[in-house]
Amino acid sequence: MACRRAGGMGGVQVATGPAAVTFKLATWNINSVRLRLPIVAQLLEAERPDALCLQETKCRDAEFPLAALRKLGYEHIEINGQKGYHGVATLSRWKMKAVERRGFCDKGDARHLSTKFLDGPAKGVTLHNVYVPAGGDEPDPVINEKFAHKLAFVDEMRDWFGADGVAKKKAILVGDLNIAPLEHDVWSHRQMLKVVSHTPVEVEKFAAAQAAGPWVDVMRRFVPENEKLYTWWSYRAADWRAADRGRRLDHVWSSGDVAAEARSLRVLKDARGWERPSDHVPVLADFDL
């Protein structure tokens, strides 16, 4: 078990003098926040991130376990939920305000939430929490409406980033983007070329959306592109660890000014083996803002 950081209310690390203060951010596709409240608590107690972005909360706003999470020190919570599917939530130890709950593709799905920190080390930073559609099994938009939706969603992100300048400065975007863009973001590039999440058409659109920001791929600033890097392992493997057929579906992007202050990146692979796990693991990033 990791040690709890010393400190009283908030456990703030205070730097002396004008030095920057570390902002610790986590993102995790939780696959039902109610079912997995025990391991959300486990993560928060072990790592004490300043903020945690959750995807696939799978509950209406009225059913979100606000009280339990506030009790753990995360008093500031913004949610965008819906019944049974999708849903995102951002928890923070610092005061923040909701900026937008963007509805993509005119579908009314709860797949985006942006918040702005009003206090703490990331004061003034806007944080986007995104859950991109998975896209179904068949990688042909003509016969698979879910794949068509995924492609349209990523195109809409690209147009929004390009028009709005949301990534110009003081911005972070995290979440389950459901695309593994690089060759070593999947266990076998060759065998994944026709598998939704790594097809050339998705990867091309993903790259265009990232470039439109432009957003920096913070994870790959710390892990070279020729090294395997995964954040998701299927439930359908007999032994996920032995097979290790993972994919990097979860991402941390930031504007260039914030990326320049990125200090560390960790993928908590062990969480895939926790009690009743999500098929995704938490990704943590530290910034000296």
Add this chain to the structure above:
DNA sequence: ATGGTGGTCCTACCA
């Protein structure tokens, strides 16, 4: 070789 597992919520749908 075309399954395999897991979540929501009642029968499929989604990942």
